[in-house]
Amino acid sequence: MFLYGNEEKQKNIEMIAKRIEVCEKCPLNLTRTNTVPGSGNVDSPIMFVGEGPGADEDALGEPFVGRAGQLLEKMLKEYAKLERKDVFITNIVKCRPPQNRVPTQEEVKSCQSYLDGQIIVIKPKIIVTLGNTPLYYFTGESKITQSRGRFFNWYGDIKIFPTFHPSYLLRNQSSTKGSPKWYAYLDMRIIGIMYRALKQGKDVEEVTKTVEEKIKSLENAGGSQT
Numbered sequence: 001m002f003l004y005g006n007e008e009k010q011k012n013i014e015m016i017a018k019r020i021e022v023c024e025k026c027p028l029n030l031t032r033t034n035t036v037p038g039s040g041n042v043d044s045p046i047m048f049v050g051e052g053p054g055a056d057e058d059a060l061g062e063p064f065v066g067r068a069g070q071l072l073e074k075m076l077k078e079y080a081k082l083e084r085k086d087v088f089i090t091n092i093v094k095c096r097p098p099q100n101r102v103p104t105q106e107e108v109k110s111c112q113s114y115l116d117g118q119i120i121v122i123k124p125k126i127i128v129t130l131g132n133t134p135l136y137y138f139t140g141e142s143k144i145t146q147s148r149g150r151f152f153n154w155y156g157d158i159k160i161f162p163t164f165h166p167s168y169l170l171r172n173q174s175s176t177k178g179s180p181k182w183y184a185y186l187d188m189r190i191i192g193i194m195y196r197a198l199k200q201g202k203d204v205e206e207v208t209k210t211v212e213e214k215i216k217s218l219e220n221a222g223g224s225q226t
């Protein structure tokens with residue numbers, strides 16, 4: 001697990017990871033090779049949440065290290081102008097579902113306290129959900145195409161910002177205007193803008209209001225392909 005940032009927070013995140021390592025709350029513990037608690041910067045104002053580990057993640061114990069992860073990293077770099085180590089990345093479930101199937105509600109529930117714990121420690125201002133599973137978990141919505149580019153309120157004053165899962169983008173390669181990839185690039189640019197504003201201490205309400213305008217203008221101008 002790679003951690004950066006505040007040492008006290010790192011210790012607490014490590015403590016959660018140790019609990020995950022011995023977790024037997026759901027049947028996924030029977031088929032896992034490694035647990036995948038999450039990694040990155042514990043001071044990040046923006047946290048990324050995917051669905052669950054795949055084969056590469058299960059083998060290495062790190063989130064988003066396979067093809068989808070490489071695409072996520074590339075988009076972070078090119079469009080958000082962020083390094084992977086700038087943000088914290090985790091998943092809804094911390095063990096690989098066999099054959100990469102969608103985790104069951106029972107599995108999601110079993111893992112909930114770990115994700116809650118990570119959110120309590122890191123205190124992100126914005127959670128970026130990758131794909132449908134975390135979208136549904138945080139918002140109850142199930143249509144990513146209708147939900148992306150919008151903000152949803154979660155507990156406290158945490159905002160949820162849904163975008164496409166990178167695996168979906170690997171299956172939908174077109175980046176012409178209006179395609180999922182085109183929107184995902186736009187979302188990444190917005191994520192970069194929000195990250196820097198929040199790091200400067202700007203208020204999350206103010207930041208999300210400002211970027212809502214920006215999202216509209218980028219969508220109309222077709223300006224995500226820089």
Ligand code: URA
Pocket residue numbers: 050051052053054057062063064065066068069091167
């Ligand atoms: N897909 C996910 O949702 N999470 C990972 O960690 C890797 C692939």
